[in-house]
Amino acid sequence: MAGSITTNNLSASFGDIRAVEGISIEIPANKVTALIGPSGCGKSTFLRCLNRMHELVPGAHASGEVIWDGKNIYAPEMDATAVRRGIGMVFQKPNPFPLMSVADNVSAGLRLAGVRKNKAAMEEIIERSLRMAALWDEVKNKLGKPGGSLSGGQQQRLCIARALAVEPDVILMDEPCSALDPASTQKIEDTIEELKSDYTIVIVTHNMQQAARVSDFTGFLLTRESGEPGRLVEHGTTSKIFTMPDRKETENYITGRFG
Amino acid sequence: MKMKTLAQDNLHHRRRQAVSRLAYLLCALSAVIAMVPLILILAYVVFKGIGALNIDFLTRLPAPVGETGGGMGNAIIGSLMLIGIAAAFGLPLGVLAGVFLAEYRSPRLSWVVRLLSDILSGVPSIIVGVFVYTVLVLTMKRFSALAGGVALAVLMLPTVARTTEEMLRMVPDALREASLALGIPRWRTIVSIVIKTAGGGILTGIMLALARIAGETAPLLFTALSSRTWPRGLDQPVASLPVQIYTYAISPYKDWHQQAWAGSLVLVLMVLILSVGSKLYFGRKIKPAR
Numbered sequence A: 001m002a003g004s005i006t007t008n009n010l011s012a013s014f015g016d017i018r019a020v021e022g023i024s025i026e027i028p029a030n031k032v033t034a035l036i037g038p039s040g041c042g043k044s045t046f047l048r049c050l051n052r053m054h055e056l057v058p059g060a061h062a063s064g065e066v067i068w069d070g071k072n073i074y075a076p077e078m079d080a081t082a083v084r085r086g087i088g089m090v091f092q093k094p095n096p097f098p099l100m101s102v103a104d105n106v107s108a109g110l111r112l113a114g115v116r117k118n119k120a121a122m123e124e125i126i127e128r129s130l131r132m133a134a135l136w137d138e139v140k141n142k143l144g145k146p147g148g149s150l151s152g153g154q155q156q157r158l159c160i161a162r163a164l165a166v167e168p169d170v171i172l173m174d175e176p177c178s179a180l181d182p183a184s185t186q187k188i189e190d191t192i193e194e195l196k197s198d199y200t201i202v203i204v205t206h207n208m209q210q211a212a213r214v215s216d217f218t219g220f221l222l223t224r225e226s227g228e229p230g231r232l233v234e235h236g237t238t239s240k241i242f243t244m245p246d247r248k249e250t251e252n253y254i255t256g257r258f259g
Numbered sequence B: 001m002k003m004k005t006l007a008q009d010n011l012h013h014r015r016r017q018a019v020s021r022l023a024y025l026l027c028a029l030s031a032v033i034a035m036v037p038l039i040l041i042l043a044y045v046v047f048k049g050i051g052a053l054n055i056d057f058l059t060r061l062p063a064p065v066g067e068t069g070g071g072m073g074n075a076i077i078g079s080l081m082l083i084g085i086a087a088a089f090g091l092p093l094g095v096l097a098g099v100f101l102a103e104y105r106s107p108r109l110s111w112v113v114r115l116l117s118d119i120l121s122g123v124p125s126i127i128v129g130v131f132v133y134t135v136l137v138l139t140m141k142r143f144s145a146l147a148g149g150v151a152l153a154v155l156m157l158p159t160v161a162r163t164t165e166e167m168l169r170m171v172p173d174a175l176r177e178a179s180l181a182l183g184i185p186r187w188r189t190i191v192s193i194v195i196k197t198a199g200g201g202i203l204t205g206i207m208l209a210l211a212r213i214a215g216e217t218a219p220l221l222f223t224a225l226s227s228r229t230w231p232r233g234l235d236q237p238v239a240s241l242p243v244q245i246y247t248y249a250i251s252p253y254k255d256w257h258q259q260a261w262a263g264s265l266v267l268v269l270m271v272l273i274l275s276v277g278s279k280l281y282f283g284r285k286i287k288p289a290r
């Protein structure tokens, strides 16, 4: 059983500029939650607050609570590194370590965090992670090749395998398919479906069909006026958001009338 | 009408082509002209130096004044020793300063460090020599290999720090984020991901910095001085190729002049091996897959 995440009044800014404000949302365990909304409404910013990546941007700041597994990840005694180990992330642009081999890419999170494993155990983790990311069959004969030599779609699945290898609890995905062709997208969506039983997943996507296909819950973010921070307009089960949303704005966005 | 515009187009096209070709020629010519001094120097040094270059020259001590023969073996070893000392002090400090500038973005302190390093890189090397003379030679009451090495270390510091910084900055932030998002600690990310990715470039920069200080003469006159024996320790004066070349070149003896040329040839070869070798080696080096 993976953990759930609850945010309370979460706000984030870049310097003096508020990007998102007052977001309170429950992200249930072992479910896929999709975040949708027009470009610039703060989906990435919000997502990066969930594993303390936001604070890496110079001048960036977050306030409010993010309760993961009963603990506020922004509490002073929480260690950002430990939070990130438990809440993994897949980025929009595939970013494998280009010079590291495929196998080393997968094991990097364990090796570089100081986890000692014997060779056989490490190889098993590498294979299992690659299988979960639906990449094993394509790369099993080139585990020694540099990660940068794979195709874009393969690189993204390598990044998923890399995130899985450290056995996180939650996986955050920021438009993981936006750089990919339909076949690779299909593979990644299948992967997400598989992962649900072991992980809690949050996925940002611009693709309504994708949100409808893969997610159980959906949250809709919106910047009501330019210059305003993005806010959570509504959230609920995906079937409800897509068939009978409570808010007019949500309906307009989903039916493609703006955004 | 139609014909005319076509003809005009054609003319324009030809003119553009001619201008472009001329620009290309000028650039190529400038590049060649810029290379001429280098090639002349190399050719001249080889021409003058090759005659006196032999095993004795590379392995023997200088002959006493008035006797013929002998070599610059001690100066070659001495130069390597000075470069080694300089590297021992200059590399860790320079690389760490570069890492600090690139990775720990602390605006105010970075500004100060960057300013100091810019100033330092503009200080004439003879001044650095005088400085180390006052600080080390006067307090130790003797010229020494250590003082020479420290002077060279000071000279290479800004180059190493700034090249390291630039190379690290070329590593995309996406890689840092990828690593941090895996729960890899910051220092480990810097060492194993960022520095490793930038490694080839940093090493090339280091080699170039070493090549640069290998030929420094002025600061050594105040620090390492010179010696006609094999190096006897860190706290003793030591011979070096540039100083030996200088001494021999201004002497009145014909065979010393010849040896100065041979010494120059050795020095140029050392520098070439360092710079060209590092370019070739690290330029195409990719971390071998395991």
Ligand SMILES: Nc1ncnc2c1ncn2[C@@H]1O[C@H](COP(=O)(O)OP(=O)(O)OP(=O)(O)O)[C@@H](O)[C@H]1O
Residues within 6 Å of the ligand: A014, A017, A019, A037, A038, A039, A040, A041, A042, A043, A044, A045, A046, A057
């Ligand atoms: N590094 C940054 N510095 C300053 N402002 C930023 C930075 N990154 C994002 N912003 C601002 O924060 C707001 C939210 O950006 P964010 O990237 O979270 O939007 P998004 O919903 O992910 O958009 P998209 O769908 O286009 O990816 C935007 O107004 C953006 O201009």
Ligand SMILES: [Mg+2]
Residues within 6 Å of the ligand: A043, A044, A045, A174
């Ligand atoms: Mg985004």
